[in-house]
Amino acid sequence: MQSKKQIKKICYRPTWAEIDLSAIDFNFRQVKSITGKQTKVMAVIKCDAYGHGLLPVARRLIGLGADYLGVASIDEAIALRKEKVKLPVLVLGNTLNEHTDPIVKYGLTQAVSDYRLASKLSHIAKREGKFIKVHIKVDTGMGRLGVLYREAIILIKKIKKLDNLIIEGLFTHFPCADSDSEFTSYQIEIFKQLISDLKKCGITVPICHAANSMGLIGYPESHFDLVRPGLMLFGIYPKRGLNIKLRPAFSLKTKAVFLKDMPSGQGISYGRNYITRKQTTVAVLSIGYGDGYPRNLSNRADVLIKGRRFVISGAICMDYIMVDIGNLPAKTGEEIVLIGSQAKIRISAEELAQLSGTIAYEIVCGIGSRVPRVYLS
Numbered sequence: 001m002q003s004k005k006q007i008k009k010i011c012y013r014p015t016w017a018e019i020d021l022s023a024i025d026f027n028f029r030q031v032k033s034i035t036g037k038q039t040k041v042m043a044v045i046k047c048d049a050y051g052h053g054l055l056p057v058a059r060r061l062i063g064l065g066a067d068y069l070g071v072a073s074i075d076e077a078i079a080l081r082k083e084k085v086k087l088p089v090l091v092l093g094n095t096l097n098e099h100t101d102p103i104v105k106y107g108l109t110q111a112v113s114d115y116r117l118a119s120k121l122s123h124i125a126k127r128e129g130k131f132i133k134v135h136i137k138v139d140t141g142m143g144r145l146g147v148l149y150r151e152a153i154i155l156i157k158k159i160k161k162l163d164n165l166i167i168e169g170l171f172t173h174f175p176c177a178d179s180d181s182e183f184t185s186y187q188i189e190i191f192k193q194l195i196s197d198l199k200k201c202g203i204t205v206p207i208c209h210a211a212n213s214m215g216l217i218g219y220p221e222s223h224f225d226l227v228r229p230g231l232m233l234f235g236i237y238p239k240r241g242l243n244i245k246l247r248p249a250f251s252l253k254t255k256a257v258f259l260k261d262m263p264s265g266q267g268i269s270y271g272r273n274y275i276t277r278k279q280t281t282v283a284v285l286s287i288g289y290g291d292g293y294p295r296n297l298s299n300r301a302d303v304l305i306k307g308r309r310f311v312i313s314g315a316i317c318m319d320y321i322m323v324d325i326g327n328l329p330a331k332t333g334e335e336i337v338l339i340g341s342q343a344k345i346r347i348s349a350e351e352l353a354q355l356s357g358t359i360a361y362e363i364v365c366g367i368g369s370r371v372p373r374v375y376l377s
């Protein structure tokens with residue numbers, strides 16, 4: 001397989017994440033099939049594209065026809081610009097006033113929640129003889145960034161007067177689109193109201209947006225001019241039981257670097273909380289919590305070996321995971337899947353998240369930089 005050749009070039013430790021870019025193609029088309037022709041798509045690729053790798057994913061999505069990219073910080077946006085990404089990039093997070101120069105320098109679009117940042121941006125843009133585009137962030141219930149809903153009109157009117165600043169966008173965010181449809185519908189209603197109140201004051205914002213993946217899938221009335229999917233582009237479901245087909249892009253793989261025949265009654269790993277119950281073979285896998293695989297999956301999560309599920313045995317170490325494989329005839333160098341499929345069996349990021357008491361976002365974002373990403377297309 002092509003992936004193995006690539007991995008050899010990057011490092012010798014046989015642990016890697018495989019990113020299936022064709023799955024991202026499929027998921028992007030699913031987004032396009034749900035939204036109308038007029039609706040623009042901002043691909044949200046913050047946090048190294050949810051652990052899938054910022055640049056390869058950005059390039060793929062640009063090729064697919066994404067209209068906008070969304071990132072968390074100016075650092076992520078600059079990384080894109082330095083690699084010649086020309087597409088509009090919205091910095092979704094707040095930027096401190098002392099760090100605003102790069103926004104003008106790299107032609108970024110900045111989310112704005114208050115007057116101070118807007119006037120600083122206006123000032124720099126004027127000094128440089130340029131224009132800056134901003135998207136006003138409105139808090140309709142997220143309780144994080146954004147101007148409070150009831151203060152939004154006054155703020156927007158004030159910002160509108162600033163020189164060299166273009167209010168290109170107006171947006172809000174859903175805290176519980178997966179769990180509270182009543183509250184989400186209320187947010188959509190008041191956001192609509194704000195848009196029409198602004199119109200009455202003669203202010204029309206060209207790009208209004210609200211929908212994350214769950215908004216996009218579950219609330220067609222939240223699509224407005226642009227949708228902001230992140231998670232679903234990677235083939236991970238924001239909620240169980242959704243009537244939409246997605247293809248997961250992320251697999252996590254390793255190899256058994258050591259196999260050992262052990263007698264019954266032998267403790268495995270720190271704490272000795274797994275004891276062999278018969279003569280058996282224990283496989284030592286070259287991956288651990290140091291790679292971002294959650295330690296609380298010790299004695300809980302399965303891995304795939306030769307197309308079968310085996311439970312992790314004993315505590316997960318920083319660099320190793322042990323698995324009691326019974327009498328399975330595995331060899332040193334045996335390929336093992338921690339996320340992804342082998343034969344017809346699959347372990348999803350969602351499954352690990354559930355066992356680990358977290359969300360799938362944290363599983364994929366958590367797989368560290370020690371794990372090289374290998375791209376399949």
Ligand SMILES: *Cc1c(COP(=O)(O)O)cnc(C)c1O
Binds near residue numbers: 092214229
């Ligand atoms: C992360 C994020 C998104 C994407 O959310 P998903 O649930 O991954 O689709 C959209 N908008 C904002 C403001 C975000 O922070």
